[in-house]
Amino acid sequence: MSQIRINEMNFSYKTFYEPIFQKVTLNLETDWRLGLIGRNGRGKTTFLKLLHGELSPDSGKISMDTGTELFPYESKVIYPLTMDVIKENIGGLRTLEDNLEDMETLGRYLELDGFSMESSIRKEMYRMKLSEELLTRDFSLLSEGEKTKVLLIALFLRKDTYLLLDEPTNHLDIRGKKDVAEYLRRKKGFLVVSHDRSFLDEVVDHILAINKSDITIEQGNFTTWKENKDLKDEFEARAGERLGREVRQLERHAKESRLWAGSANTQKYPFASHARTNGAKAYMGQAKRSEQQIKDKIEEKKSLLLNYETAKNLDFQQLEAEGTWLVKGKDIMYSYGSRELFYGLSFVIKKGDRIWVRGGNGAGKSTLLKLIAGQLSTRGITRSEGLKITEALQEPYWREGYVKELMKDEGINPESFEKLCRLFDLPESLFERPFETFSKGEQKKLEIARALSMENHLILLDEPLNYMDIYFREQLEKAVLAVNPTLVFVEHDEWFGERVATRVIPVGE
Known part of the structure; x- marks a missing residue:
């Protein structure tokens, strides 16, 4: 059984003061289905690039008995047909096939099982729930989800490689995620980065967690890892409280011992100086022992909760709507050109509803949110009088400029907005930078903070968890359940949807 061995690895980017990894030592079995988790900015993608050799450790060593392949990768699209694209990758x-008369080329082709490869590709297409008909189509005409699946197939057909999959479900809808999860569950020998808790539960048999203070490996899926971490955090929190009480008690005892050594002992031995001196020494000895115990317990307490992390509680407000319903849709029809998205769709959004708009890619989920918001128009939609709607859609409302200036013109509550930004762990420096310099994750968090800090009776969220780590997902989930706003959302994270939604509007099903 081959291994990836990491010994005393250190790494930092030259432009950042803080090191990314310090003295990391790990042994990874290459037949594991390993899930890599950690907060945004913790170094997950950097870790993959170090394993792949794109980056080199500052010190320490990474050694392995196999090659690696990284996903996503720049696919070779020299030939148009999907079958040829898979072969070339x-x-x-596919290039070798044009020169099989050459003995060296033929040898390489045989080494790669070239003559049986088309049969293997068809089998993998079936396992990935893809139609064989796609193999004869132009690769450029495939959907993003189909391209993702096809390129994953090409990776798993490569010999003697350990696969490093960086968020492979990014362009997939719920059905596509299930297909990839089922496919990966039958494979072995890969490391996958994902923030999707349901996906991790279905796919992995080990968890590699980049924590606040260390990196740990645990057998099991995400749920077992989370349960064990919560138990450990709870135990250490109780131990920390106990140690805190003991430290306070010892501090009082040390203080009293010093006072007794200086004053009470004089009263006890007013004339006998020798006895007084011995008594003072005894009290001072007690004080020093207490102080040493205090130091020991403080050090013990420091060793607790080093990896304790929890989603900070969000707090936002929603206006009280008059009446019971906010938006009604009756027999809605909508098309893009000749493509019909909705025909006879009806729904009612009532006060307190948390509605999950669910469907496949291209089914019209985002279009429905825009129709509800009034960004697109069609017959059949009625909004209650005075209704205020705020939305965080896929494309950010702000595109350029400085946040501190942009927020002035939007009817945003600045205190609420800035508080949400802090709770989202956004640095204050963002207010001094132009919006176009923000990462996708930072842009998404600002978009959600903008929507939640505006006066509204109804919130619309379009894939709010894109680019977000597990802690942010838990944070938003807890907030929605606590505040209970009227909400309509699109999301491919089943874990979030199943816990938050009170009902579903299916589209394209």
């Missing part, structure tokens, strides 16, 4: 098989 398996060691250049």
